[in-house]
Each structure stands twice: as structure tokens, then as C-alpha cells.
Amino acid sequence: MDQDFHTAAKAPWAVQASRGRLHPEAEDPARTPWQRDRDRIIHSRAFRRLQYKTQVFVFHEGDHFRTRLTHSIEVAQIARSLARMLRLDEDLAEALALAHDLGHPPFGHAGEEALNACMRPHGGFDHNAQSLKQVTALERRYAGFDGLNLSWETLEGLAKHNGPVRRPQGWIAEYDARHGLELGSHASAEAQVAALADDIAYNNHDLEDGLRAGFFTLEEAAALPLCGEALERARRANPGLPEDRAAPEVVRRVIAAMIADVAAEARARIAALAPADAASIRAAAAPVVAFSPRMAALNEETRAFLRERMYRHFRVNRSMGKSKRALQVLFQLLHGAPQMLPDRWRQEAGEAGTPHAARVVCDYLAGMTDRFALEEYRRLTDPHVGG
Incomplete structure (x- = not known):
């Protein structure tokens, strides 16, 4: 690990300054624009409602299963860690992680499928577009404007965290017409970090919840190379490891391995690109923050296991x-x-x-x-x- 891990200044390719907000406001001298965005997101109604929105299990099925709120907090923790390792703006990465699920309807992906079917004659439904709409129109907290009036960088990241939007539709197209988000390019490295943090948190915490729910056993999950290697290391480091501690031990080790992989891959891609600034990241032909090919394949294997053993479980x-x-x-x-x-x-x-x-x-x-x-x-x- 770099010796300046805790103290390094932001890299030149990190976002340095904000392009401002749709409705001009005097910035807060005590907070960066993205700290202010984070605070507005946390105080929004939509963020509070995430406490009772499904990740996989409906709210009444157990107190210890993830909800959209706990998932968002976990994504933010991973995003901050990755942003620090890559010398990016931690506050922007955190704000994006906290806001990324604000547009999710109730009942998880089932709810999204239901609304998309109902809205098919009227343009469909997409939770990413709905997240943007929530923070730009549906929140009604301020006297001078609808929405939260977040910074351009946070809105850009919400719209493009999964990559360029070549054919924008619905609210993304409507908002872009008012406040152009350069949809044809990649988002900032901070937004790319938030997207990868979501992938890391989603699969690993669903593994832990699936084990808790009894959908599969730890030994069955250990057939996945990532989990098997982590379990072997955990048992070797902790002889007589109790079964009730083995699952969280495996999950934390897998998360650490995935974070290390993304950091190494991103550093290699950034070194190859040699970006001069954040604009160079946006203009790149491919994302700079990504899993290595090996980790991407292992992650997909975990996703397929969860799809078969958990998401399609009869319960x-x-x-x-x-x-x-x-x-x-x-x-x-x-x-x-x-x-x-x-x-x-x-x-x-x-x-x-x-x-x-x-x-x-x-x-x-x-x-x-x-x-x-x-x-x-x-x-x-x-x-x-x-x-």
C-alpha cells in the first residue's frame, strides 16, 4: 500500500472543481460542493425511505437482511475506500454512492419490472432515470427550486455511472435538454468508482443474506472460487473458526480482494491512458475503473450462482x-x-x-x-x- 495513502493530494485526473448548479447558489465556505450534495441527499425524504425498500427481502421478512438504505451506506463505504486509494475526490464518490438507488421503487427488481410493464405504453420505467428525476424534480424541500439542486458532477454521475448514454430517453433526455450532462462521454472516475462499489457490495452482501436465509450453505458457496479461497484463508488464519463467524469472515475477505483488484486494474489503466485531467477520463474510449478480466469473470460466476440459488428461489x-x-x-x-x-x-x-x-x-x-x-x-x- 502507498505510504501516502491517508495524506495524498488529489490526482490531476480527479474532479478538481465544480461546474456549478442549475440554479446558482453561493457555495458553503465550510463544505465542498460534493460534501454539500452528500448532506442534501442524506436529508432528503427519498433517502429516508430507503430504510423500508427491498434489496431482496421485503421489509417484514427479517430485521438483519439488507435494505436499500443499508446497501447504499455499504456502497458509500467501499466507494470512499476506492476513491482514496486512487487519489480521487472521496466526497463526490460518496455522494454518488448514497444517491444511486434513490429512484428504486418498492419491492426491488420485481417492483421495477411491474412499473416498467405498466409504463410500457408511456415510455417505460428505469430506476436510474428515476434517481435523476428524484433529485432534480420530485424532492420539494427548498423555496427557490424543485429537487435538491445538486452539482453538475453529481448529476452527471447519476446519469452516466454505467457508461455513456447514447440514446437518452425519458427524464434523462428532458433534464439534459435543460442542463447538458455531456451524455455521450464517460462519467468521472469518481462516478465509475461508485458504480464498481455497487457491484462489489451487491453480490457479497446478497451472499451473506442468502446464507442467513438458508437458501444455500457456506460449503455450497465455497464452490465459487472467490468464496472458496477466502474460506480457506479464514480457516487457516483462525483454526476452529465457528460456523456463525465464517460467513461474515468470508464476505469481508472477498470484498477486500475485489477492492484490491479494482484499485490495481484502475492504476494500470490510468497509467496506460496518462490522463492530464478529469476531461481526459471522460473522453477515454473505455472506463478507467473496472475489474480485471479474471475478477470480472469470477464476479459474474457469483452473480449467476445468486441468480439461480437466491433470486429464483421459490420463497x-x-x-x-x-x-x-x-x-x-x-x-x-x-x-x-x-x-x-x-x-x-x-x-x-x-x-x-x-x-x-x-x-x-x-x-x-x-x-x-x-x-x-x-x-x-x-x-x-x-x-x-x-x-
């Missing part, structure tokens, strides 16, 4: 199937009768059955927690439950 399918139907019923009822929406949303929805009403209903549903969506479903479908 998950039953829970997600019920949740998906509840969200579809809510959409149909409210799109057909927007007068049943709360005041703010009813006024914005306008006439029943229109594409505009569909988008407003979709925004309303996407913001719900698992708990509120199930309660709303009961209120609107059970005659014995009051409105």
Missing part, C-alpha cells in the same frame, strides 16, 4: 410475485381514477387515463416504501379498511 418468487401484482393493481386503479391520489399528486395528474397521469402515478408509486405500498394496496382494495 423469493412468491414474495416478489405478490408484491408485483399489488403494484400493478395500484397503478391500474390510480391511473384510472387519479382523484384517489393524495392532494399534491391528484392536482398534478389531471385527467384520468392520459400519458401524463400515468407518469405522475408512476412517480407516486416509485417513491413508496414496501410497507406503504402494501398498506395503500389494502386501503384501495379491501372494503373493510378505511381510506
